[in-house]
Amino acid sequence: MPDEVRLAVQSGSRWGEGAGSAPALHADGTAASGEAPPALAAGGRFAGPGSEELRAVSRAWEDAHYNAGIGRDDIFDKLKEECGVFGVFGTPDASSLAYYGLHALQHRGEESSGVCTVDSATGGFAYHRGMGFVKEVFTSDILASLPGDRAIGHVRYSTSGASQLGNAQPLVFKYRDGDLAVATNGNIVNAPSIRRELESMGSIFQTTSDTEVIAHLIARSPKDFVSAARDALRRIVGGFAFLIMTNERLLVASDTNGLRPLVMGRLGDGYVFASETCAFETIGAEYVRDVQPGELLILDADGLREERFDEEERRASCAMEYIYFARPDSDINEVNIHTARKQMGRRLAVEAFVDADIVVGVPDSSISAAIGYAEQTGIPYEMGLIKNKYSGRTFIQPSQELREKGVKMKLSAVRKIVQGKRVVMIDDSIVRGTTSLRIVNMLREAGAAEVHVRISSPPFANPCYYGIDTPDRRELIASSKTVEEIREAINADSLYFLSAEGLVESASVPGDSKGGGLCLACFNNDYPTPVDESSDKSCSC
Numbered sequence: 154m155p156d157e158v159r160l161a162v163q164s165g166s167r168w169g170e171g172a173g174s175a176p177a178l179h180a181d182g183t184a185a186s187g188e189a190p191p192a193l194a195a196g197g198r199f200a201g202p203g204s205e206e207l208r209a210v211s212r213a214w215e216d217a218h219y220n221a222g223i224g225r226d227d228i229f230d231k232l233k234e235e236c237g238v239f240g241v242f243g244t245p246d247a248s249s250l251a252y253y254g255l256h257a258l259q260h261r262g263e264e265s266s267g268v269c270t271v272d273s274a275t276g277g278f279a280y281h282r283g284m285g286f287v288k289e290v291f292t293s294d295i296l297a298s299l300p301g302d303r304a305i306g307h308v309r310y311s312t313s314g315a316s317q318l319g320n321a322q323p324l325v326f327k328y329r330d331g332d333l334a335v336a337t338n339g340n341i342v343n344a345p346s347i348r349r350e351l352e353s354m355g356s357i358f359q360t361t362s363d364t365e366v367i368a369h370l371i372a373r374s375p376k377d378f379v380s381a382a383r384d385a386l387r388r389i390v391g392g393f394a395f396l397i398m399t400n401e402r403l404l405v406a407s408d409t410n411g412l413r414p415l416v417m418g419r420l421g422d423g424y425v426f427a428s429e430t431c432a433f434e435t436i437g438a439e440y441v442r443d444v445q446p447g448e449l450l451i452l453d454a455d456g457l458r459e460e461r462f463d464e465e466e467r468r469a470s471c472a473m474e475y476i477y478f479a480r481p482d483s484d485i486n487e488v489n490i491h492t493a494r495k496q497m498g499r500r501l502a503v504e505a506f507v508d509a510d511i512v513v514g515v516p517d518s519s520i521s522a523a524i525g526y527a528e529q530t531g532i533p534y535e536m537g538l539i540k541n542k543y544s545g546r547t548f549i550q551p552s553q554e555l556r557e558k559g560v561k562m563k564l565s566a567v568r569k570i571v572q573g574k575r576v577v578m579i580d581d582s583i584v585r586g587t588t589s590l591r592i593v594n595m596l597r598e599a600g601a602a603e604v605h606v607r608i609s610s611p612p613f614a615n616p617c618y619y620g621i622d623t624p625d626r627r628e629l630i631a632s633s634k635t636v637e638e639i640r641e642a643i644n645a646d647s648l649y650f651l652s653a654e655g656l657v658e659s660a661s662v663p664g665d666s667k668g669g670g671l672c673l674a675c676f677n678n679d680y681p682t683p684v685d686e687s688s689d690k691s692c693s694c
Contacts, residue, residue: 237261244423339393392619498525505649513537572600
């Protein structure tokens with residue numbers, strides 16, 4: 154590899170604004186400036202005394218204010234999707250379109266967001282990344298500073314340790330052929346081994362994100378950009394949806410199992426790409442199709458070319474997208490999410506009917522299943538639980554009493570609705586069990602006579618290695634307890650989980666793939682790719 158081949162992580166908002174602070178790398182991996190890359194901040198976990206619940210609440214206090222949405226240690230132990238991606242090609246004002254697209258995908262990542270644009274007339278790159286919601290990171294002035302008719306954007310949750318702007322995407326690099334930006338949703342299972350290999354060859358990594366692996370693989374290849382990217386995609390294993398952009402091209406790729414969702418649409422004469430179809434509705438784009446497993450789409454001045462970087466493996470679309478993560482107005486693999494969740498609720502009612510007075514769904518992702526359960530049984534659906542959408546920050550001095558009240562800042566029971574009633578509580582999953590215990594007790598404190606819990610998925614007993622932020626196996630309550638033991642742990646009168654067969658029947662992907670074309674590994678331990686259970690599950694995002 155010639156000495157002039159360089160790969161540098163760019164910082165700042167645009168070329169020339171802070172970019173000089175990121176050391177360029179020669180092909181041998183040495184820093185051009187002779188300096189080591191900047192150290193990344195390390196995060197720690199709260200280790201104070203008291204109950205686990207109190208420690209979780211305490212983690213959400215930052216100095217003199219309460220942040221109910223902080224990182225992975227949220228006081229409600231729901232699973233978190235790691236990322237969402239959005240791309241635009243061949244449409245004016247691409248940065249504004251990316252802004253609205255990312256806003257529609259905000260539920261997939263609330264911690265950081267970023268947009269990178271290319272002006273096809275000049276080939277110029279511009280980008281901006283920041284911590285916080287999309288509406289907080291971008292202003293009209295910032296969007297105006299991102300000209301171009303091509304863009305990729307990203308929203309992100311943190312995975313482990315402290316939040317770091319350096320890991321916010323799109324990651325932007327300088328390499329031998331110009332500028333390179335990468336945004337992804339998912340996780341590269343074999344990234345640690347590839348990273349060690351590259352580091353032994355002299356590569357210096359400047360982020361903790363697995364996404365940087367593919368940039369190094371592309372930069373080290375002597376082949377042209379598309380061929381280098383194709384080779385890199387063949388090497389990595391896991392679940393991923395990639396948007397890779399240079400000054401001249403946009404590449405779009407989905408893993409060979411189709412684990413992470415990725416869809417294509419049209420807007421005028423241009424193309425748009427997103428993690429979910431709900432983003433297309435926001436900008437008025439027309440859905441065309443889902444990007445297929447192993448597919449590589451190449452967009453440049455000559456238009457769109459549809460190729461493959463590898464053959465499709467066993468189809469295994471993430472079941473949790475249908476159960477919990479995706480917005481109900483999205484379609485994945487031509488399956489509407491709200492419809493699928495309603496069917497899960499209906500099937501749950503058939504499998505586990507219980508005589509009760511009202512059906513209550515845990516907001517927001519369980520509402521569709523609760524409606525389905527109520528329709529199937531004829532038991533009235535009621536808004537017995539209310540989610541406070543404005544509990545993110547309260548600027549008050551934290552006292553011990555206020556820390557404890559933080560548990561109820563996100564969710565409350567409607568006493569007049571549940572008092573004296575036999576309640577069927579529908580939720581989408583049980584992770585550690587702490588959330589279910591809190592909600593069941595909340596309903597009892599509000600006067601519920603009985604609380605019967607029905608879960609619209611099978612027991613979640615295994616960690617995910619494909620881009621979902623899950624605890625270690627030993628922290629998953631279903632990995633070590635029976636259903637009866639879980640029922641006792643969450644203080645419910647009865648408990649039932651939807652069967653795997655019921656889930657497949659409700660949300661199966663069109664076709665005849667194993668398991669209805671769904672990845673059920675978190676329920677049955679049948680991973681569609683090789684995984685190293687001793688490795689870090691942190692997401693590429």
